[in-house]
Amino acid sequence: MAADNSGLQTVSRALAVLRCFQGDVELGVTDIARAQNLAMSTTHRLLRALLESEFVEQDEKTGRYRLGVALAEYGQLSYRRHLIYLAEPHIEQLAIETGTAVSIATRRGTDAINLAFTRWREAHGHNLSEVRFPLHASALGKALLAWSPTTSDELDTLPYHLGTDRTPQSTASLSAELEAARSAGYTINDEQTEWGFRIIAVPVLDPEGHARFALGMRGTTQLMIPERIPFLANLARVTAAAISDTLFETPTR
Structure with missing residues (x-):
C-alpha cells in the first residue's frame, strides 16, 4: 500500500507541474519548485519524466521548459472526440458577421474550458492563452450554469474569491444573475x-435541453455597446441552435 501511495503522489505532483504551464509560459526548475513547494531534486526528476514522455520540452539555449507536443496530440484527440471541429464553420461565420471573437466552451468542475475560438480582427485582445475561467466569473461559465440542473449546493462550492469586485461574490448574487440571464436569454460579462x-x-x-456547451462572443466596449447586445445575442442564439443540430444529430464515430 505504501508503494501505491507513493506512486499516486508522484502522478499528482507531475500533473501539478504541468498545471504550472497553463499561462503558456516558459519556466525554469526554480520557478516550478517554488510554485509547487517541491525540492529541486524532486522537481528535476519529475521534469525528466515529463520530458521523456514529451509532455514538456526544454529550450536548449535557456534550459527553460514549456509544454510539449504530446499534449497537442492528446488535445487533438479530445477535440475530435467532442466533435468540436464540426462547430468551427459556425463560429467562424458568426465572427465574420459581427467582428467579435467567438468561442465555444464546456464545463469541467468549477471552471469553463474554451475548446475552440476564433481570432477575427484581434477583438479578443492579447490573452490568447487563457482557456480556463471560473464558472461564476465568466459569461461562458454562467451560461453553462444557467441552463443546467445546477443545485444550490453546487453553487456554494464555487471559488467566489476568484474574480474581481464586479463578479458575483456569493451564491445568492450568482443565483440572481443566473435567473436574470434565463429571462434575457443570454449571460454577460x-x-x-x-x-x-x-x-x-x-x-x-x-437533446435534454441542458447546456452541454456555451457559445461566447467577445468584443471591445466600443463594438459591443449596450444597445447592440440584444441583437448580437440573437445572432448567437441562432448560431448556437445550428451548432446544437450539427453536434447532436451527428453520430459519434
Whole structure:
C-alpha cells in the first residue's frame, strides 16, 4: 500500500507541474519548485519524466521548459472526440458577421474550458492563452450554469474569491444573475475580467435541453455597446441552435 501511495503522489505532483504551464509560459526548475513547494531534486526528476514522455520540452539555449507536443496530440484527440471541429464553420461565420471573437466552451468542475475560438480582427485582445475561467466569473461559465440542473449546493462550492469586485461574490448574487440571464436569454460579462471588453454567452443545448456547451462572443466596449447586445445575442442564439443540430444529430464515430 505504501508503494501505491507513493506512486499516486508522484502522478499528482507531475500533473501539478504541468498545471504550472497553463499561462503558456516558459519556466525554469526554480520557478516550478517554488510554485509547487517541491525540492529541486524532486522537481528535476519529475521534469525528466515529463520530458521523456514529451509532455514538456526544454529550450536548449535557456534550459527553460514549456509544454510539449504530446499534449497537442492528446488535445487533438479530445477535440475530435467532442466533435468540436464540426462547430468551427459556425463560429467562424458568426465572427465574420459581427467582428467579435467567438468561442465555444464546456464545463469541467468549477471552471469553463474554451475548446475552440476564433481570432477575427484581434477583438479578443492579447490573452490568447487563457482557456480556463471560473464558472461564476465568466459569461461562458454562467451560461453553462444557467441552463443546467445546477443545485444550490453546487453553487456554494464555487471559488467566489476568484474574480474581481464586479463578479458575483456569493451564491445568492450568482443565483440572481443566473435567473436574470434565463429571462434575457443570454449571460454577460461586462468588463468583469478585463477593462474595455464585454462578453456575452448563450447555451448550446443537448437533446435534454441542458447546456452541454456555451457559445461566447467577445468584443471591445466600443463594438459591443449596450444597445447592440440584444441583437448580437440573437445572432448567437441562432448560431448556437445550428451548432446544437450539427453536434447532436451527428453520430459519434
